[in-house]
Amino acid sequence: MTYYLGVDGGGSKTLAVIADDKGRVVGRGKSGCGNHQIGVTIAEQSIREAIALALREAELAQSDITYAMFGLAGADREADFRILRPLATGLGFERHDVVCDTVIGLRAGTRQPDGVVIICGSGTNCYGVNASGESLQVGGFGYEFGDFGGGSELAVEVFRTVVRAWEGREEPTKLTALALEALGHDSVESMFHHYLDEGKRAPHTLAKLLFEAADEDDAARRVLAKQGTELGLAARAVIRKLGMERDAFDLVMVGSVLTRSDNRHLVAAIEELVLPEAPGCTLRTLELEPAAGALLLAMERDGRDVREAVYEQLHLDLAIKERVES
Amino acid sequence: MTYYLGVDGGGSKTLAVIADDKGRVVGRGKSGCGNHQIGVTIAEQSIREAIALALREAELAQSDITYAMFGLAGADREADFRILRPLATGLGFERHDVVCDTVIGLRAGTRQPDGVVIICGSGTNCYGVNASGESLQVGGFGYEFGDFGGGSELAVEVFRTVVRAWEGREEPTKLTALALEALGHDSVESMFHHYLDEGKRAPHTLAKLLFEAADEDDAARRVLAKQGTELGLAARAVIRKLGMERDAFDLVMVGSVLTRSDNRHLVAAIEELVLPEAPGCTLRTLELEPAAGALLLAMERDGRDVREAVYEQLHLDLAIKERVES
Numbered sequence: 001m002t003y004y005l006g007v008d009g010g011g012s013k014t015l016a017v018i019a020d021d022k023g024r025v026v027g028r029g030k031s032g033c034g035n036h037q038i039g040v041t042i043a044e045q046s047i048r049e050a051i052a053l054a055l056r057e058a059e060l061a062q063s064d065i066t067y068a069m070f071g072l073a074g075a076d077r078e079a080d081f082r083i084l085r086p087l088a089t090g091l092g093f094e095r096h097d098v099v100c101d102t103v104i105g106l107r108a109g110t111r112q113p114d115g116v117v118i119i120c121g122s123g124t125n126c127y128g129v130n131a132s133g134e135s136l137q138v139g140g141f142g143y144e145f146g147d148f149g150g151g152s153e154l155a156v157e158v159f160r161t162v163v164r165a166w167e168g169r170e171e172p173t174k175l176t177a178l179a180l181e182a183l184g185h186d187s188v189e190s191m192f193h194h195y196l197d198e199g200k201r202a203p204h205t206l207a208k209l210l211f212e213a214a215d216e217d218d219a220a221r222r223v224l225a226k227q228g229t230e231l232g233l234a235a236r237a238v239i240r241k242l243g244m245e246r247d248a249f250d251l252v253m254v255g256s257v258l259t260r261s262d263n264r265h266l267v268a269a270i271e272e273l274v275l276p277e278a279p280g281c282t283l284r285t286l287e288l289e290p291a292a293g294a295l296l297l298a299m300e301r302d303g304r305d306v307r308e309a310v311y312e313q314l315h316l317d318l319a320i321k322e323r324v325e326s
Numbered sequence: 327m328t329y330y331l332g333v334d335g336g337g338s339k340t341l342a343v344i345a346d347d348k349g350r351v352v353g354r355g356k357s358g359c360g361n362h363q364i365g366v367t368i369a370e371q372s373i374r375e376a377i378a379l380a381l382r383e384a385e386l387a388q389s390d391i392t393y394a395m396f397g398l399a400g401a402d403r404e405a406d407f408r409i410l411r412p413l414a415t416g417l418g419f420e421r422h423d424v425v426c427d428t429v430i431g432l433r434a435g436t437r438q439p440d441g442v443v444i445i446c447g448s449g450t451n452c453y454g455v456n457a458s459g460e461s462l463q464v465g466g467f468g469y470e471f472g473d474f475g476g477g478s479e480l481a482v483e484v485f486r487t488v489v490r491a492w493e494g495r496e497e498p499t500k501l502t503a504l505a506l507e508a509l510g511h512d513s514v515e516s517m518f519h520h521y522l523d524e525g526k527r528a529p530h531t532l533a534k535l536l537f538e539a540a541d542e543d544d545a546a547r548r549v550l551a552k553q554g555t556e557l558g559l560a561a562r563a564v565i566r567k568l569g570m571e572r573d574a575f576d577l578v579m580v581g582s583v584l585t586r587s588d589n590r591h592l593v594a595a596i597e598e599l600v601l602p603e604a605p606g607c608t609l610r611t612l613e614l615e616p617a618a619g620a621l622l623l624a625m626e627r628d629g630r631d632v633r634e635a636v637y638e639q640l641h642l643d644l645a646i647k648e649r650v651e652s
Contacts, residue, residue, distance in 0.1 A: 077519070079519075079522070079523060138493045138494070138495065139493075139495075141522060143482070143486065144482050144485060144486055144521075144527065144528065145485075145486060145489050145518070145521075145522065146486045146489040146493060146495060156469070156470050159470055159471075160469065160470055160471060160472045163471050163472040164472040164559075167464045167465075167472060167560075167563050168464070168562075168563035168566055168567055169464065169465075169559045169560055169562075169563045170559070192471065193403070193405075195470075195471075196403070196405070196467060196471065197405060201470065202470065233490075233495045233496070234493075236494075236495075237493050237494035237495045240494055241494055
């Protein structure tokens with residue numbers, strides 16, 4: 001039997017999946033942060049741990065893997081690959097490659113070779129490939145380098161919006177009650193002093209409150225619209241620079257913030273920027289784990305032509321589980 | 327002779343000034359960061375160093391100082407004062423007190439007991455006192471706790487605006503040429519990779535480019551307007567909560583970002599928010615070093631009624647030197 005390994009290493013979690021050549025998943029392993037920009041030792045540990053768990057579940061040895069594809073957040077520039085190529089080689093798979101997590105996200109979300117992907121998980125990123133095979137990444141390096149948002153920064157937006165409403169810098173917001181409940185405080189004053197006293201940061205999990213509040217709350221909608229606009233600006237820059245304005249392609253939306261089923265406020269803001277520029281663009285919320293994109297790429301690197309049955313099998317085995325119903 | 331010591335400890339510099347009871351400055355000393363929230367050891371060293379230099383220039387001993395007033399950035403909450411009161415006592419001045427730098431800024435900028443002050447130096451802060459003596463601070467704790475801006479964050483805004491224009495996320499901006507010259511790079515690409523490779527942050531000094539570009543550049547004007555709006559929101563919150571809407575008072579603008587002579591884009595944004603709320607409010611750019619406010623408070627704590635001649639003398643000796651002409 002032929003087996004492929006696909007790894008999705010993100011800022012908050014790493015998922016390794018082993019599938020056969022029919023797309024049947026035989027093993028999976030999950031661990032922590034796989035982004036070397038956050039910590040190279042932790043990233044390597046996470047990747048090793050996820051692979052070991054997947055191999056154990058599959059009851060396979062490393063040598064049973066025909067091709068291993070690593071899709072890693074933080075694999076952005078040549079400087080990153082100088083770190084990540086030796087790391088990947090050291091994992092011991094004879095045939096393997098490392099690509100950015102944008103690349104596996106795009107592959108998981110479209111069946112065309114060209115397309116654009118926007119990621120909004122812990123952080124944000126955007127990447128595209130045009131019909132000529134030219135590619136471009138815009139973003140992925142954090143606020144100072146032009147990005148905005150992702151779960152970490154959106155959590156901060158929730159926290160500070162609640163503080164500002166309490167102080168009278170902004171209008172009252174429904175985020176207040178939700179945040180106090182989530183953080184276990186009776187009052188904003190108590191929350192405020194606790195977080196200052198402890199030098200703590202708002203937990204990532206606050207970001208999801210934006211979706212809970214958005215239908216009835218201006219402040220939450222403003223933050224989501226800003227996030228959508230930011231992602232739309234990145235996608236539009238990629239589309240323009242790659243000359244994709246008249247092409248028919250998918251814009252794949254990847255990452256925990258974008259793949260929620262209640263993502264319409266975000267999607268509306270993205271569409272508003274992108275569709276006038278590229279009317280042939282179709283927005284698609286990613287339905288498969290990005291690791292499925294790594295598996296598909298591994299199969300293709302092994303010379304396989306991916307058939308419909310494989311996609312169907314991957315949809316059965318690797319549909320995004322964490323998709324939140326509104 | 328009677329001598330007073332006034333200390334202004336900020337995020338980037340500490341200034342200690344000694345004056346006699348006529349307001350004549352006889353000694354001054356300058357040193358680094360005096361904000362204990364950035365580093366308590368460094369803050370104490372800076373304060374000690376500035377005082378030592380001032381005493382040496384004045385050829386005075388510590389015991390010659392009748393009253394010492396410390397106006398410190400980061401003296402915001404009871405938790406801060408629990409650190410700062412022992413620190414100040416340890417400096418060895420028999421009669422002394424510690425207040426927030428907002429308090430000395432307000433005192434330096436208005437002759438009324440009531441008023442509102444907004445600070446925009448390294449960071450931002452806002453504070454007010456109403457005619458009944460009730461006071462309120464809004465801000466001073468950084469982005470997560472509701473603030474935006476000050477020199478450090480504005481420098482980041484300049485840097486990322488240049489990056490985003492280069493990538494096509496935003497329109498071309500005149501900030502690009504100014505930033506490249508300031509940072510000594512030939513291209514944004516070279517700047518971008520250099521800062522990523524070195525893990526460096528944009529230097530504070532980039533903030534001033536906003537003022538250079540603003541007349542002819544939308545992007546720079548947008549950042550300045552946002553900064554002004556943020557300061558206006560804080561001031562408006564203080565005015566509302568202290569019930570000052572019908573009072574005649576000064577809104578004193580303090581800190582290197584606000585005391586520039588080319589501050590009109592900032593001032594316009596502040597006025598737009600504050601004046602409809604409080605038509606009796608007069609915006610005043612601080613003309614004296616905030617340390618003058620510390621001296622005035624020291625004199626008042628010593629039971630002196632500050633006369634016109636003292637203000638005139640302080641304007642001769644402590645006019646803000648760093649005020650940048652456009």
